[in-house]
Amino acid sequence: MEMVGDLLEEEVKELRESYRSRRTKSEVWRKSQLKGLLSLLNDKEEEIFKALFQDLGKHQVEAYRDEVGILIKSVNFALQNLKQWMTTKKVPVPNLIYPSTAEIVPEPLGLVLIFSSWNFPIGLSLEPLIGAVAAGNVVVLKPSELAPSCSALLAKLVPLYLDSKAVKVVQGGEVVAERLLEKKWDKIFFTGSPRVGRIVMTAAAKHLTPVTLELGGKCPAVVDYFENSREKKIALKRLVSGKYSPCSGQACVGVDYILVDENFAPALIELIKATTKRMFGENPKETHSSSRIINKQHFLRLKSLLDDPKVKASIVHGGSTDEDNLFIEPTILLNPPLKAHIMNEEIFGPLLPVITLKKIEDSIEFINSRPKPLALYVFTKNETLKRRMISETSSGSLTFNDTIIQYLCDTIPFGGVGQSGFGNYHGKFSFDTFSHNKPIMRTGFLTDFWFRYPPWNDYKLGILRSAFTYNYLRFVLLLLGLKKA
Known part of the structure; x- marks a missing residue:
């Protein structure tokens, strides 16, 4: 147990250092990781088919349709749209705070933990990973131990195609999962049963870590x-x-x-x-x-x-x-x-x-x-x-x-919704799940509305009331002293 904990501690430390270096925030790095995933899927298709057959007996057509093909589509979609997703977005502001401007900057959350499920062991591992690296995060991926061939394959291939100091695959069962949940993460993404989902949420609550739960239910x-x-x-x-x-x-x-x-x-x-x-x-x-x-x-x-x-x-x-x-x-x-x-x-x-x-x-x-x-x-x-x-x-x-x-x-x-989970992903929604949309306000010193500061009186209340209710004619008249409060 101690050896497992020490090893994980070193892995997490290296990931945090990679994130603090800021290189994962660049568009170049993000695209390189997505292209690495694309190469992995294309180069190692037969190995993926073999692992899926060993774990689940999946026919290669089903394996391509439900896992490999979907992932290739998702990576290409992310590559085509990444620049737009990363772009700072200007947003309108109320006249009340003129001449300020506002914008929204998407930034990565930081250190992400992804738990995947055994039924689509490649797809449910790499689909959220696409969003996590597209958003510029560093990641620990914990595949399901119930699909051991796919778990071992991911542990072997991911370091060959992705930045091994920023994306790590950690194999193991309940002991490893428990150790991982003891650590502080900036985001946890879990796919699995409602029973285990509750355990993940309980652990995340200790650090107030945001969680996305992809559960199930009777459809x-x-x-x-x-x-x-x-x-x-x-x-x-x-x-x-x-x-x-x-x-x-x-x-x-x-x-x-x-x-x-x-x-x-x-x-x-x-x-x-x-x-x-x-x-x-x-x-x-x-x-x-x-x-x-x-x-x-x-x-x-x-x-x-x-x-x-x-x-x-x-x-x-x-x-x-x-x-x-x-x-x-x-x-x-x-x-x-x-x-x-x-x-x-x-x-x-x-x-x-x-x-x-x-x-x-x-x-x-x-x-x-x-x-x-x-x-x-x-x-x-x-x-x-x-x-x-x-x-x-x-x-x-x-x-x-x-x-x-x-x-x-x-x-x-x-x-999902309710017991079937909360949070969502796929496409830009994956990018948003692993991002914080940081609002940026900019203003200058050209104007300064005196009525926003104490001491208070009925005249200032009247001006504020007209401003907040968009009654601009009354607002102007009050400012010019042509109307009483």
């Missing part, structure tokens, strides 16, 4: 009836992919459960079955299009959800498990008990409950009766229902007629 998909067969087919592909394709359902933005009109439910289930077979084959384990469950602990957790007798009775498709290969078949459940664990904790696996309602509009009340989700997906052409979903529900994001695409969009913020 519902509301599925309305589609008459058009082509639209129905596309909707089903997006829905099934949004549940089973990202890492076998081990994704915080993946579909957790479906809400559907009871009259449409039987047809919907048959459509989900058919679409699942087209995507993953009659024997999904043999097609290698499904990732495996991360480890035995998580496999047994998912299996225990199914082992509840009332839940098991609700299975209408799938349900088979293979502990030796950490594989769970894509499974559909119809109306499992709402009090069961499967409906009250984030599933994070290929189990899909379908909950029926008297009418699709009842989904609004159902969603509002539960913690706010990270994402809400609504498949409908009903414009009234869309408007109600926007105005009457709260979620980290709301997507109509598709799933997960909001994660790819650099021009909107990604993040």
Whole structure:
């Protein structure tokens, strides 16, 4: 324990010295780090694919789509826009403080700690790192020990492509995480479960360190009836992919459960079955299009959800498990008990409950009766229902007629609300998350309004009242002595 602490102390000391040197604030340094990340992703694509397969059994197409490709897009977006993001912005000021001027200067927060998650171990490590270095910070990245191949790969590659005195990868489990949280940081960025998120917040509170929490939650998909067969087919592909394709359902933005009109439910289930077979084959384990469950602990957790007798009775498709290969078949459940664990904790696996309602509009009340989700997906052409979903529900994001695409969009913020987390990132929002927007005021000595200083009287009160309420005619008349206070 002491050796771990001493080593971390030296690492953190070197990082602080790098930051105090001010070199990380330059545009040249920031761009060099982003270009280094781009080179890493392009040069080491095969190594990344191999590590992701070793940890999660991800097919290389899924690995590129969900991690490598997204990161390349994000780095290029940051490189294209960095100069604009860094630029000092002039802002208007009230006439009351004329002839002052104001501007906003984005500056790095300083020493940043990033905890990433195991389900997208490359993407969720490097996506926040893009924002942190673009903003000019020095960084400690702590990958998840549950994805050891990816963690080791990042520890090997990052020092080869980035400034090793300003960006460090620290490997380890709970002991290392605890030691890291004991130190004072200027920002902590955490991706993971609400349980660990509370631990991070508690530790950060000791130093009043600002925290961004990217958590999860049960993301519902509301599925309305589609008459058009082509639209129905596309909707089903997006829905099934949004549940089973990202890492076998081990994704915080993946579909957790479906809400559907009871009259449409039987047809919907048959459509989900058919679409699942087209995507993953009659024997999904043999097609290698499904990732495996991360480890035995998580496999047994998912299996225990199914082992509840009332839940098991609700299975209408799938349900088979293979502990030796950490594989769970894509499974559909119809109306499992709402009090069961499967409906009250984030599933994070290929189990899909379908909950029926008297009418699709009842989904609004159902969603509002539960913690706010990270994402809400609504498949409908009903414009009234869309408007109600926007105005009457709260979620980290709301997507109509598709799933997960909001994660790819650099021009909107990604993040949760309430129990699903707070703070956001992606694109400029990542830059802002790791920056302090410092306001700068400038003024001179040409004018000085005497009425802003004591001693006070009713005349000064009248002038101030007219100034603050933008009654400039009265303000001028009072100043000229042409009107009484």
